[in-house]
Amino acid sequence: MMKIIWIITKRELNSFFDSLIAFIMIILFLGFSGFFTWISGSDIFMVGQASLRSFFSIAYWTLFFFIPALTMRLIAEEKKSGTIEMLLTKAVTDRQVILGKYIATLLLIIIALCFTLPYVITISRIGNLDFGETICGYLALILMSAAYTSIGLFSSSITNNQIVAFLMALFIGLFFHIIFEVIAGGMKGILGQAVNSLAVSVHFESLTRGVVDSKDLIYFGSIIFMGLFLAEVSLSKRNAFNE
Amino acid sequence: MDIVIENLTKKYGNQKAVDNISLKVATGEILGFLGPNGAGKTTTMKIITNFIAADEGKVYIGGKSLTENPYEIKKHIGYLSENNPLYQDMPVIDFLNFCASIQGIENSHIPGRVAEMIKTTGLNREKHKKIGELSKGYQQRVGLAQAIIHNPEILILDEPTSGLDPNQIAEIRKLIRELGREKTVILSTHILPEVEATCDRIFIINKGKIVADGTAETLRKQAQGSDIIRVKIEDGEPDQIFKSLQSLKSVLMVEFTDRKLNRFNIHCSTVEVKREIFRLCVNKNWVLTELTPFETKLEDIFRDLTMN
Numbered sequence: 001m002m003k004i005i006w007i008i009t010k011r012e013l014n015s016f017f018d019s020l021i022a023f024i025m026i027i028l029f030l031g032f033s034g035f036f037t038w039i040s041g042s043d044i045f046m047v048g049q050a051s052l053r054s055f056f057s058i059a060y061w062t063l064f065f066f067i068p069a070l071t072m073r074l075i076a077e078e079k080k081s082g083t084i085e086m087l088l089t090k091a092v093t094d095r096q097v098i099l100g101k102y103i104a105t106l107l108l109i110i111i112a113l114c115f116t117l118p119y120v121i122t123i124s125r126i127g128n129l130d131f132g133e134t135i136c137g138y139l140a141l142i143l144m145s146a147a148y149t150s151i152g153l154f155s156s157s158i159t160n161n162q163i164v165a166f167l168m169a170l171f172i173g174l175f176f177h178i179i180f181e182v183i184a185g186g187m188k189g190i191l192g193q194a195v196n197s198l199a200v201s202v203h204f205e206s207l208t209r210g211v212v213d214s215k216d217l218i219y220f221g222s223i224i225f226m227g228l229f230l231a232e233v234s235l236s237k238r239n240a241f242n243e
Numbered sequence: 244m245d246i247v248i249e250n251l252t253k254k255y256g257n258q259k260a261v262d263n264i265s266l267k268v269a270t271g272e273i274l275g276f277l278g279p280n281g282a283g284k285t286t287t288m289k290i291i292t293n294f295i296a297a298d299e300g301k302v303y304i305g306g307k308s309l310t311e312n313p314y315e316i317k318k319h320i321g322y323l324s325e326n327n328p329l330y331q332d333m334p335v336i337d338f339l340n341f342c343a344s345i346q347g348i349e350n351s352h353i354p355g356r357v358a359e360m361i362k363t364t365g366l367n368r369e370k371h372k373k374i375g376e377l378s379k380g381y382q383q384r385v386g387l388a389q390a391i392i393h394n395p396e397i398l399i400l401d402e403p404t405s406g407l408d409p410n411q412i413a414e415i416r417k418l419i420r421e422l423g424r425e426k427t428v429i430l431s432t433h434i435l436p437e438v439e440a441t442c443d444r445i446f447i448i449n450k451g452k453i454v455a456d457g458t459a460e461t462l463r464k465q466a467q468g469s470d471i472i473r474v475k476i477e478d479g480e481p482d483q484i485f486k487s488l489q490s491l492k493s494v495l496m497v498e499f500t501d502r503k504l505n506r507f508n509i510h511c512s513t514v515e516v517k518r519e520i521f522r523l524c525v526n527k528n529w530v531l532t533e534l535t536p537f538e539t540k541l542e543d544i545f546r547d548l549t550m551n
Contacts, residue, residue: 007344011330018332082328086389089292090345091318238295 004092008100009107012074016108021070026112029066033058037119050127055119056137056208060201063109063145064177068169070108071152072162074101075235079160094235098228102153109145113138133210140207143220144200148173150227157234176200176223244305244319244396244427245270246291251300253286260286262451263300270396273423275442276431279549283451284431285325288399291429292322304397318347321395323403327386331375335366335385338374339392346393360388363418379406387415391422398428404437416441435541445541449549462544472509473500474520475533481505484529491519508537 016022037044037055044054078084087097123129148169155168177200184196196202203216246268253261261283268274278284289295291302293313302309304316330338339360343353361370364384369377374385383406390398403419404412419428419441432438438445439459447455455462476484481502488497488507496510509516517534524531 004345007341011333011341014337015330015332081331082324082326083330084328085289085294085324086322086328089294089317089320089322089324090342091314091347091393092345093314 001096004096005100005103008092008097009104012101012104013107016070016104022108025066025070025108026115029062029112030115032062033116044123050123050129052119052123052129052134052137053208055116056141059141060144060204063141064148064173065170067109067145067148068152068155068166068173070105071149071156071169072166073156074105074153075156075231076160076162076165094232098153098232098235102149102228105149105153106146109149110142113141130210133208136210136212137208139212140204143207143217144204147176147200147220147223147227150224150231154227154231154234157231246397246427246429247303248287248291249301249303251287251290251297251302253283253290253295253297259451261290261297264448264451264453266446266453266456268427268429270427271423271425272444273419273428273430273442275438275445276429276448277435277438277445277545278448282448282549284448285401287448288322288324288401288429288431292320292399293317318393319396321390321393321398323386323390323400325401327383329374329382329385329389332373334371334373335377336361336370338385339388342389343392348393356392360392364388365414380408380411383407384411387418396426398422398426400428400430402432403430404432404434412437435545439541447545447548454548455544459541462541470511471537472511472516472520473506473533473535473537474509474531475504475506476524477505477530477532479505479527479529487523487527488520491516491523493519506533
């Protein structure tokens with residue numbers, strides 16, 4: 001079971017690197033977040049604290065746009081070219097395919113995040129870096145990426161058009177990224193609180209402050225589970241959405 | 244492993260792609276699956292390989308229900324699907340390694356098995372090329388290699404020789420014949436001589452329904468009703484020959500195929516007619532220059548059954 005998932009993960013990762021998507025993603029991600037973290041706007045020197053918070057808030061946006069670009073091809077491309085039939089008629093289950101592709105994408109994002117470790121080293125040399133808070137910040141980025149990857153995977157599973165998959169993932173993601181927060185701003189009482197707690201930013205900020213609350217973990221866990229679950233259901237329906 | 248299909252039905256919207264089909268394929272049998280475009284061949288194959296689910300009916304493979312043990316059964320099936328979809332950006336050897344490992348072949352056996360497949364399908368010179376760079380014929384070989392790499396007991400091949408040149412077709416047919424000695428094979432095709440060359444049994448469907456099932460020989464008998472013999476007799480008056488032939492005991496009907504060359508088609512009830520024709524010619528001093536039993540072509544049977 002685990003072995004099959006890992007075989008699929010390895011193939012997907014290789015395909016990311018062979019098609020240069022991985023390199024482009026890493027370079028662009030580092031370029032954007034590096035530029036805004038160190039050079040422009042409210043960068044680290046403006047803040048005047050030995051903290052990576054400004055990097056986390058930049059990555060919060062760059063990842064939001066990059067992840068749909070990574071996930072859009074995962075299933076849509078295989079549906080379009082027909083290779084999904086070749087893959088699923090082998091000794092694999094739908095779930096193994098979904099999980100394999102999911103883990104591959106998440107690993108690629110984690111690899112990209114690992115390239116920002118020099119930021120941590122640099123800042124810890126400059127001043128007194130709070131390592132607990134930094135680790136929580138990275139955890140927040142990984143959890144957020146995991147949630148958006150599962151949404152992206154689901155979007156890719158309902159269509160055989162990559163552009164549709166990309167836009168769909170952004171559209172769904174936008175609700176979690178800002179819309180819920182905006183809506184909640186106009187509401188009062190319990191309802192407002194409930195809608196507000198659906199926003200990613202609320203949970204993301206509480207994590208980057210260095211507090212690991214089980215509420216936040218459950219929140220991201222639920223999005224991940226829902227995305228993967230719906231992706232599997234949609235994949236098992238085969239061509240239901242395209243015909 | 245044998246394949247048993249019971250009352251299979253699959254609808255796309257209101258249209259029945261497969262309509263109540265039942266079929267048994269014995270272990271070691273090569274079944275030729277025929278039908279015009281859109282007859283339901285590919286749908287049936289997709290159901291057997293568990294890619295799509297049937298609306299009604301059951302599939303048993305090796306006595307086990309496909310819907311209850313899909314994972315277990317898929318290990319024993321090798322499938323080459325219609326358009327032979329492959330990962331175009333993967334080198335041949337990496338792709339075959341991937342297929343071998345995902346089909347559960349032990350890591351230590353994979354290199355040997357992959358090398359064997361490359362040898363069997365003649366891909367040695369192309370093995371480091373990306374699949375997308377290969378010609379259609381070579382891609383077809385890769386498709387066949389991935390289908391048989393785990394030595395499955397059941398092979399489902401959807402138009403395996405499409406896009407191949409005549410030499411490759413002959414090779415692939417030979418390979419299928421060899422594989423078919425121990426394996427159960429279902430093979431769909433539009434090329435009728437291919438069915439005669441490779442298959443033990445023919446199964447024809449049209450508009451989702453079975454229209455014929457049997458060996459090439461039994462299908463011919465059914466289609467013709469009587470035996471037909473083609474003869475050419477020289478050194479005689481055409482009309483006289485015609486009359487004399489018609490008066491023979493076991494002849495049902497005589498028709499001219501070429502008046503100038505004295506060629507006839509003779510419909511007859513028994514094979515005894517050959518001797519009668521010979522004696523007639525001896526008596527009348529005619530020369531019998533041609534006498535061949537005439538076989539209805541599979542093409543004609545196919546057209547008869549699937550046109551209307």
